[in-house]
Amino acid sequence: MTDNGYQPKIVGFLCNWCSYAGADMAGTSRMVYPSHIRIIRVPCSGRVDPLFMAKAFEQGADGVLMAGCHPGDCHYNEGNYYAQRRYALMRELLAFMGIEPERFRLDWVSASEGKKFSQVVTEFTQAVAKLGPRQGVRR
Amino acid sequence: MKDYAEKIQAHARELLAAGKVDCVIGYETGSDGVNARPAFVYRAEDVGRLTFDDTCTHDLVTYLRNRKGKATAVVVKPCDARAVNLLLLEHQLQREQVVVIGLVCPGIKERAWGQKGEALLGKCQVCAMHNPPIYDFLVGQPIAEEPSPDQRYAPVAALAEKSPEERLAFWQAQQERCIRCYACRQTCPGCYCTECFADRLDPQWLGIRVDAPANGMWHTIRAFHLAGRCIGCDECQRVCIMGIPLSLLNRKLEQKVDDAFKFRPGQDAQTPPPLATFNPGENLGVDGGHGC
Known part of the structure; x- marks a missing residue:
C-alpha cells in the first residue's frame, strides 16, 4: 500500500440491503479496489452498535x-x-x-453503486494508509 | 441552608406518617461526624436522622432503582433532580411512586475525612442549575441562574486543542491506572441495565484482562452509553478510586449533543432523547466530511 510496505487493516460494516449488494456489484463488475478491507455484513447500518467500532479499534x-x-x-x-x-x-x-477522525467514514452506497463503493474504499484506504499504524494497540 | 434539615424532616415525617411512601432516602451525618452519607428512613420516628449541609455529595437517585414498585421519597439537589427526569423519561420510574423533595442548592464542598471541605466541587463551580427542574416539595428560596457554559467546557476545550497523539497519551496514562472496579457504573443513576455489556460472556465484549486497551474500551462505551443521557452529577469521577477524570468524556459528549441536537438531558421528562429520534434532512458528517 505504502512505500514501506505498511498494510492497513480496515473493518467495513456494510448493510445487507444496499452496501453489501453494492460491494457485490463492484465484484461482479470486476472493479478493482484495495483489498485491505474486511467486510462484515450487518442487517442494517442501524445494527452497528458503536460498541462494534470501539471493539474493532481495540x-x-x-x-x-x-x-x-x-x-x-x-x-x-x-x-x-x-x-x-x-x-x-x-x-x-x-x-x-486520540483516534484521528480520518480513521472513520460513514457513507451511503446503494446496491447499484458498485463504482461508488470501489471509490469510497479506495479513498478511505489511502487516507488511513497515510496516517500509518495506530499507536497503543496490543499486537 | 440552615433550615433545610428541619424542612426535610417535616416533609419526611408527614409522608411516612400518612403512609404515602414507605421509605425516605436522604442524608445523615456519617461515621466521621462531619460528612454526610445516604440514609434510608422507614419510620416517622426516625426522621430526626435526616440532615442536609454542604457535605451532601451523593446522588441519591441511584438508589431508586432498587425500589421499583415501592413508593419512595427522595431528597434531591438540582443535578440529582435531572436524574429523576431521566429515569421518568426512560420509563424506569413511575411518577406516582416517587415523591421528590427538591432542594435549592448553593453548591457542595469537596469531601475530606473528619473535617469540613474548603473548596466547592468542580461541578458546583460551573453549575448553571441551582433550582431543581422537578419537585413535589421545594426546600429553600429559588435563586437566580447564572449560566456559565464557557467555564463548564473549559477542561474539554483544553484537551481538544492538543494533537491526537497527545490526547491518546493522556488517555492511555489514565487507562493504565484503571482497575475496572466499576464503581463509576454502580454509582451512576443512568447506568441501570440489568446485564451490562461489560459483564457479558457471549459475546465477550470486554476481556477479563485489566489493561489499557480493555480499560479504554470500558471508558469509551461507558461514556457513549451516557451520550445524551448524562445529567452531569459527576459521581463517576468522585467515586473513582484511581482519580481518573471520567466526567471529561461525559462533558465532551454533553457539549456535542447540545451543539448538534440542542438537547440537554434531564430538563424535563417529555423531550425525546437525541439518539431515539432523528431529523430526515440532517447530515452529520457523511461522505467523509469531518465537520459535524
Whole structure:
C-alpha cells in the first residue's frame, strides 16, 4: 500500500440491503479496489452498535468504514438515520480519546453503486494508509 | 441552608406518617461526624436522622432503582433532580411512586475525612442549575441562574486543542491506572441495565484482562452509553478510586449533543432523547466530511 510496505487493516460494516449488494456489484463488475478491507455484513447500518467500532479499534483495526442505504432508502425506513447520529457522536468521542477522525467514514452506497463503493474504499484506504499504524494497540 | 434539615424532616415525617411512601432516602451525618452519607428512613420516628449541609455529595437517585414498585421519597439537589427526569423519561420510574423533595442548592464542598471541605466541587463551580427542574416539595428560596457554559467546557476545550497523539497519551496514562472496579457504573443513576455489556460472556465484549486497551474500551462505551443521557452529577469521577477524570468524556459528549441536537438531558421528562429520534434532512458528517 505504502512505500514501506505498511498494510492497513480496515473493518467495513456494510448493510445487507444496499452496501453489501453494492460491494457485490463492484465484484461482479470486476472493479478493482484495495483489498485491505474486511467486510462484515450487518442487517442494517442501524445494527452497528458503536460498541462494534470501539471493539474493532481495540482489536487493532486502523480504520472503520460504515456504509448503508441512502437516506430515505433504508429497508427498515429509518435505521440509517439512527446510525448516522450514533456514528457522529462516537466519532467525536473516539477523536477526543486520540483516534484521528480520518480513521472513520460513514457513507451511503446503494446496491447499484458498485463504482461508488470501489471509490469510497479506495479513498478511505489511502487516507488511513497515510496516517500509518495506530499507536497503543496490543499486537 | 440552615433550615433545610428541619424542612426535610417535616416533609419526611408527614409522608411516612400518612403512609404515602414507605421509605425516605436522604442524608445523615456519617461515621466521621462531619460528612454526610445516604440514609434510608422507614419510620416517622426516625426522621430526626435526616440532615442536609454542604457535605451532601451523593446522588441519591441511584438508589431508586432498587425500589421499583415501592413508593419512595427522595431528597434531591438540582443535578440529582435531572436524574429523576431521566429515569421518568426512560420509563424506569413511575411518577406516582416517587415523591421528590427538591432542594435549592448553593453548591457542595469537596469531601475530606473528619473535617469540613474548603473548596466547592468542580461541578458546583460551573453549575448553571441551582433550582431543581422537578419537585413535589421545594426546600429553600429559588435563586437566580447564572449560566456559565464557557467555564463548564473549559477542561474539554483544553484537551481538544492538543494533537491526537497527545490526547491518546493522556488517555492511555489514565487507562493504565484503571482497575475496572466499576464503581463509576454502580454509582451512576443512568447506568441501570440489568446485564451490562461489560459483564457479558457471549459475546465477550470486554476481556477479563485489566489493561489499557480493555480499560479504554470500558471508558469509551461507558461514556457513549451516557451520550445524551448524562445529567452531569459527576459521581463517576468522585467515586473513582484511581482519580481518573471520567466526567471529561461525559462533558465532551454533553457539549456535542447540545451543539448538534440542542438537547440537554434531564430538563424535563417529555423531550425525546437525541439518539431515539432523528431529523430526515440532517447530515452529520457523511461522505467523509469531518465537520459535524
